[in-house]
Amino acid sequence: MESRRIRRVVILGGGTAGWMTAGALSHSFGAAVTVTLLESEEIGTVGVGEATIPTIHWFNSLVGLDEADFLRATKATFKLGIAFVDWRAPGHRYFHPFGHYGAALPGVAFHHRWLKAATNGLALPLGALSLAERLADENRFARPSGDARSILSSLGYAYHFDAGLYAAYLRRVSETRGVTRVEGRLNTVERHPDTGFVSALTTSRGERLEGDLFIDCSGFRALLIDDVVGEPFEDWSHWLPCDRAVAVPCARVAPTTPYTRSTARAAGWQWRIPLQHRIGNGYVYASDQCSDDAAIATLLANLDGEPLAEPRLLRFKAGMRRRPWRDNVVAIGLSSGFLEPLESTSIHLIQSGIAKLLTLFPDRDCDPALASRFNTTFARDMDGIKDFLILHYHATGREEPLWRHCRAMSLPDGLRERIAQYRRSGRLILDPDELFREASWLAVLDGQGIKAQGYNPLADAIDPAANRAQVQQIADVIARAVPTLPMHDAVLAQMIGTPS
Numbered sequence: 251m252e253s254r255r256i257r258r259v260v261i262l263g264g265g266t267a268g269w270m271t272a273g274a275l276s277h278s279f280g281a282a283v284t285v286t287l288l289e290s291e292e293i294g295t296v297g298v299g300e301a302t303i304p305t306i307h308w309f310n311s312l313v314g315l316d317e318a319d320f321l322r323a324t325k326a327t328f329k330l331g332i333a334f335v336d337w338r339a340p341g342h343r344y345f346h347p348f349g350h351y352g353a354a355l356p357g358v359a360f361h362h363r364w365l366k367a368a369t370n371g372l373a374l375p376l377g378a379l380s381l382a383e384r385l386a387d388e389n390r391f392a393r394p395s396g397d398a399r400s401i402l403s404s405l406g407y408a409y410h411f412d413a414g415l416y417a418a419y420l421r422r423v424s425e426t427r428g429v430t431r432v433e434g435r436l437n438t439v440e441r442h443p444d445t446g447f448v449s450a451l452t453t454s455r456g457e458r459l460e461g462d463l464f465i466d467c468s469g470f471r472a473l474l475i476d477d478v479v480g481e482p483f484e485d486w487s488h489w490l491p492c493d494r495a496v497a498v499p500c501a502r503v504a505p506t507t508p509y510t511r512s513t514a515r516a517a518g519w520q521w522r523i524p525l526q527h528r529i530g531n532g533y534v535y536a537s538d539q540c541s542d543d544a545a546i547a548t549l550l551a552n553l554d555g556e557p558l559a560e561p562r563l564l565r566f567k568a569g570m571r572r573r574p575w576r577d578n579v580v581a582i583g584l585s586s587g588f589l590e591p592l593e594s595t596s597i598h599l600i601q602s603g604i605a606k607l608l609t610l611f612p613d614r615d616c617d618p619a620l621a622s623r624f625n626t627t628f629a630r631d632m633d634g635i636k637d638f639l640i641l642h643y644h645a646t647g648r649e650e651p652l653w654r655h656c657r658a659m660s661l662p663d664g665l666r667e668r669i670a671q672y673r674r675s676g677r678l679i680l681d682p683d684e685l686f687r688e689a690s691w692l693a694v695l696d697g698q699g700i701k702a703q704g705y706n707p708l709a710d711a712i713d714p715a716a717n718r719a720q721v722q723q724i725a726d727v728i729a730r731a732v733p734t735l736p737m738h739d740a741v742l743a744q745m746i747g748t749p750s
Contacts, residue, residue: 254613257283260451260461262436262474264289266413267583267600268467269420273313274604276427285429286459288436288451300523300530301329301510301594302408304348309601313423322746323419325526326411328391328508328738330382334697336514339647344697347382348406350689352724358708361692365676365705367721370714376696378725381405384732386509391738401727410523432457439478447578448478462614466581470566475581481571489640490568492518492590496545497532497562501555508738510594515548516650529554534590539652570632575621580607587632592642595635602631634684637665645698669700676702
C-alpha cells in the first residue's frame with residue numbers, strides 16, 4: 251500500500267488557484283508529498299476576483315492563516331453581503347445578506363412566519379429582518395456570535411481582498427512549508443505509453459518536472475485538461491450571455507461600505523468592491539450588445555474616484571468541463587469552468603475543488619471511481635450556482651434588449667420548478683449540499699419581484715396575533731442593536747493595528 255501512495259504533485263499555473271492548491275496540499279500532507287508549482291512571470295493572471303463568500307473561512311482555517319495577518323497582507327475589508335442596484339428595475343435596490351433572516355423559532359422556517367404575518371397585515375420588508383443588511387446600510391460591522399440567543403448569531407461575513415496579494419501571501423506561506431516554485435513556461439507534456447497518464451512536464455528552459463498527480467491551474471488556457479486529455483467545454487452562454495469584462499481600480503473617497511455593490515447596466519452589470527487601499531470596479535457585459543469602447547466609457551463614468559490604472563479587458567465564456575478530473579489530471583479554478591463573479595463564487599469554486607480533492611485523494615492508480623465522484627459533485631456545484639445566477643438575469647423588469655432576452659429565455663428545468671414552487675407555496679426546495687441556502691434564494695427571489703402566494707400550512711398552527719408580534723419583535727431587536735455596533739473601519743483598524 252505504501253508504495254502506491256502519491257509522493258509528487260505538480261501544479262501547472264500560479265495565481266489564486268495555483269497557490270491556494272499549493273497551500274492546502276502542503277499544509278495537509280507536510281513532507282509526505284512534495285509539491286512543485288510551475289508558473290511564468292510572463293503570463294498574467296486574471297486576478298480581479300476580489301470578493302468572496304463566507305466559505306472562505308474554511309479555507310483560511312485549513313491552511314492556518316491568522317485573520318489579522320491575512321487582513322494586513324491582502325488589504326482586505328469585511329463583507330456582509332451584496333447590494334443589487336437597478337436589477338429588478340431602474341431605481342430599485344435589494345440586498346443579499348450573509349447569515350440568516352430573523353431568528354430560529356419553533357414550528358416552521360422563519361420566512362414562512364414572515365409570509366404569514368404579511369397576510370395578517372404586517373407590512374414589514376424582508377430587509378428589516380436581516381441584521382447584516384441593516385449593518386451594511388450604516389457601514390457598521392460585527393462578528394457572529396456563537397450564542398443562539400443573541401441576534402449576532404444571525405450574521406455571516408466574508409472578505410473583499412486583492413487577489414494578487416492573496417496569491418502572493420499564499421505563495422510565501424506555501425514556500426515556507428516546502429513547496430518548490432519553478433519559473434518558466436510549459437513546453438511539452440510527457441505521457442505514459444500504456445496508461446496515458448501524464449508523467450512529466452518540460453519547461454521552456456528544459457527543466458523536467460516528474461509527478462504522480464498533476465493539477466491544472468492554467469486558467470482559461472486549460473493546458474492539461476483541454477489540450478492534453480481533451481475534456482470538452484460545455485457552453486452556457488445561452489443562459490449567461492455576458493462574455494466580456496473591463497476592470498479598473500479607482501481611489502477611495504469615502505468610508506468603507508462593508509458589502510459588494512452590483513449595479514445593472516444596459517448590457518450587463520458593474521461591480522464595486524472596496525479594499526483598504528483602493529476600490530475595485532468592473533463592467534461585465536455582452537459583447538453583442540455593447541462595444542469594448544462603450545463599456546470602458548460606461549465604467550469610467552461611474553467610478554467613485556480617479557482611476558489608478560488603465561482599464562483591463564477580459565474575455566470569457568460561461569460554462570464548465572463535466573469531467574475536470576481525467577486520468578491523473580485534476581483541473582481546479584478557471585481551467586475547470588467559469589461562472590461570472592455576480593455572486594462572488596470564483597474563489598469558492600477553487601476551494602471547493604481543493605476540498606473534494608483532499609477528501610478523494612487517490613493513490614497512483616487514480617481510481618476512476620474517485621474521479622467519477624469528484625466530477626459528479628463538482629458538476630452539481632456548478633449547476634446549482636449556474637441556476638442561481640440565471641435567476642438574477644431572468645427575473646427582471648428592465649427593457650433593454652439583453653434583459654428582454656433573459657426574461658424570455660427557456661430556463662433549466664430545476665430552476666423553473668423551483669421558481670414555480672416558491673410562487674405557489676413559499677417553499678424553497680433545496681438539496682442538503684447546495685452552496686446557496688434558504689436566505690440567499692429568498693433574498694434574490696423576493697428582491698427581484700417573485701412573490702410567494704402562500705406559505706407552509708404548519709404556520710397556521712401559530713396564533714396570527716402572536717406570530718405578528720414575534721416577527722415585529724425581531725425587527726425591533728435588530729433596529730435597536732444596529733446603532734450600538736461599531737463602524738466597519740473602526741473594527742478593521744483595531745484588527746490590523748492602525749488608527750481608525
